[in-house]
Amino acid sequence: xxxxxxxxxxxxxxxxxxxxxxxxxxxxxxxxxxxxxxxxxxxxxxxxxxxxxxxxxxxxxxxxxxxxxxxxxxxxxxxxxxxxxxxxxxxxxxxxxxxxxxxxxxxxxxxxxxxxxxxxxxxxxxxxxxxxxxxxxxxxxxxxxxxxxxxxxxxxxxxxxxxxxxxxxxxxxxx
Amino acid sequence: xxxxxxxxxxxxxxxxxxxxxxxxxxxxxxxxxxxxxxxxxxxxxxxxxxxxxxxxxxxxxxxxxxxxxxxxxxxxxxxxxxxxxxxxxxxxxxxxxxxxxxxxxxxxxxxxxxxxxxxxxxxxxxxxxxxxxxxxxxxxxxxxxxxxxxxxxxxxxxxxxxxxxxxxxxxxxxxxxxxxxxxxxxxxxxxxxxxxxxxxxxxxxxxxxxxxxxxxxxxxxxxxxxxxxxxxxxxxxxxxxxxxxxxxxxxxxxxxxxxxxxxxxxxxxxxxxxxxxxxxxxxxxxxxxxxxxxxxxxxxxxxxxxxxxxxxxxxxxxxxxxxxxxxxxxxxxxxxxxxxxxxxxxxxxxxxxxxxxxxxxxxxxxxxxxxxxxxxxxxxxxxxxxxxxxxxxxxxxxxxxxxxxxxxxxxxxxxxxxxxxxxxxxxxxxxxxxxxxxxxxxxxxxxxxxxxxxxxxxxxxxxxxxxxxxxxxxxx
Numbered sequence: 038x039x040x041x042x043x044x045x046x047x048x049x050x051x052x053x054x055x056x057x058x059x060x061x062x063x064x065x066x067x068x069x070x071x072x073x074x075x076x077x078x079x080x081x082x083x084x085x086x087x088x089x090x091x092x093x094x095x096x097x098x099x100x101x102x103x104x105x106x107x108x109x110x111x112x113x114x115x116x117x118x119x120x121x122x123x124x125x126x127x128x129x130x131x132x133x134x135x136x137x138x139x140x141x142x143x144x145x146x147x148x149x150x151x152x153x154x155x156x157x158x159x160x161x162x163x164x165x166x167x168x169x170x171x172x173x174x175x176x177x178x179x180x181x182x183x184x185x186x187x188x189x190x191x192x193x194x195x196x197x198x199x200x201x202x203x204x205x206x207x208x209x210x211x212x
Numbered sequence: 213x214x215x216x217x218x219x220x221x222x223x224x225x226x227x228x229x230x231x232x233x234x235x236x237x238x239x240x241x242x243x244x245x246x247x248x249x250x251x252x253x254x255x256x257x258x259x260x261x262x263x264x265x266x267x268x269x270x271x272x273x274x275x276x277x278x279x280x281x282x283x284x285x286x287x288x289x290x291x292x293x294x295x296x297x298x299x300x301x302x303x304x305x306x307x308x309x310x311x312x313x314x315x316x317x318x319x320x321x322x323x324x325x326x327x328x329x330x331x332x333x334x335x336x337x338x339x340x341x342x343x344x345x346x347x348x349x350x351x352x353x354x355x356x357x358x359x360x361x362x363x364x365x366x367x368x369x370x371x372x373x374x375x376x377x378x379x380x381x382x383x384x385x386x387x388x389x390x391x392x393x394x395x396x397x398x399x400x401x402x403x404x405x406x407x408x409x410x411x412x413x414x415x416x417x418x419x420x421x422x423x424x425x426x427x428x429x430x431x432x433x434x435x436x437x438x439x440x441x442x443x444x445x446x447x448x449x450x451x452x453x454x455x456x457x458x459x460x461x462x463x464x465x466x467x468x469x470x471x472x473x474x475x476x477x478x479x480x481x482x483x484x485x486x487x488x489x490x491x492x493x494x495x496x497x498x499x500x501x502x503x504x505x506x507x508x509x510x511x512x513x514x515x516x517x518x519x520x521x522x523x524x525x526x527x528x529x530x531x532x533x534x535x536x537x538x539x540x541x542x543x544x545x546x547x548x549x550x551x552x553x554x555x556x557x558x559x560x561x562x563x564x565x566x567x568x569x570x571x572x573x574x575x576x577x578x579x580x581x582x583x584x585x586x587x588x589x590x591x592x593x594x595x596x597x598x599x600x601x602x603x604x605x606x607x608x609x610x611x612x613x614x615x616x617x618x619x620x621x622x623x624x625x626x627x628x629x630x631x632x633x634x635x636x637x638x639x640x641x642x643x644x645x646x647x648x649x650x651x652x653x654x655x656x657x658x659x660x661x662x663x664x665x666x667x668x669x670x671x672x673x674x675x676x677x678x679x680x681x682x683x684x685x686x687x688x
Contacts, residue, residue, distance in 0.1 A: 068270035
């Protein structure tokens, strides 16, 4: 059954059919949120909220076949809100936790640490393209850009990614 | 490793090519270029490899990532809540009740608002009427200033005041609108000198009347009154000046503060339409006798159904006699005018006094005169002075008579109630008047419809929706 068929079933009143969509796209949602926030735990919460929001707003989805791209769009908005909130979350100095003496254990592999250094704009572009598997036209509509603009930005994001990879490779060789 | 500078412009195309976003021509060009340029081939490989690495880094299989249960539990909860809230609205009967409640509220609202609006409209007309009276009172005051403080006469006040206000519309109250004047000047102050009226702020100058000259209370059970000092006030029926309320004018001894010593000659005329002419004439004569009056002339023409009476009555009884006459039938017209003869009376008295002094002087001169010729001349002169005195005495006597006895002329006509217009032209006029009334009625209905359109429109829309739901309750 295609995504479009499942979406139609859910809209017809069969709420249980939504489980199929969740199973298919949860990894995409978590991956996108993870890449954008850099926090695996937060990514899971965001993905869960995004999936419930998507169910609520399913009636507004124009093209049921593009469910994945649409879901990534919702995740992206939620991530922005999350980052904004985290950015403004200030703690009084007295309550701030003492800096630990031991270096924090790396949660993710070296590739993820590297990717986190990309600017947010590039990350959004790569998430939409690689994880959301959206076409240039869809990305353009979602991010309110022109198709040509998306094409240029996509290439630049790849170039930066490549630079980072190359630097990491050189550093690895040196060590 | 970065792509070489020479191939910079091709990198974007290759990137798009890797994403399958090139058109057929661009795709062919990129392929040709890739065949020749090893560096761009390398760039393409790198792009593809990075994509794989990117996906592998994020799209990891993790048991903890299975959100299906958590998401579906929340979806199920929300779904149930939604169903409950929609169930609440499904019954057609309940919708009908809602519509009926809305109707009820609208009806209550309309019941509250309609009389309020009607009152407000009447208030607006009352204000307009007040403005008319104020302007007329000012006009009358201006007239008095130009005429030695004398107020205009009861019959002529309309024409007297018109040049000062220059607007015929002012003589019509917007509520009463009889076609003629809807205001009357108080007959007891008409033609008087302002100095003779003691209480300017308490003496009525203008009051509202209907077609027959009777006082009316058209504004929320009250009427506007203009006073001699120029102020205008609305008074309820209860607070209205008693004399105006009952008869339209007062007997002279209760004359709105006019000085008692004035020499006022009253003249009244009454037009009556009676059912039984003969009986009415007899009753009228009896009434005149009852109040100490006498008949000057009485004519009855039975064939024409017409009678006329001219009577003299003691001035203090004028009001009572006119009331008694008015009770005999329908009063078509009634008017009381008073002529102020005070100045003439005072002048005559002074003349008498002066003539007396001159006569005394002349008599003294006559006795002392030796010359016969001079004496004869002086005696002739004395004769002329005595003649003058007699004339002045006659004048005072006449004034006394006129002011103690008022003249009332009554016209009685056979008929039942209000006379109908006769003749072809009169019929046309009557028809035109009816047509005008119908048009005005339609106009006011249209005004109401427009003013309350939001309420009617809402009510009809609700009714329409309610009926549709009742007829097809399953369609929602």
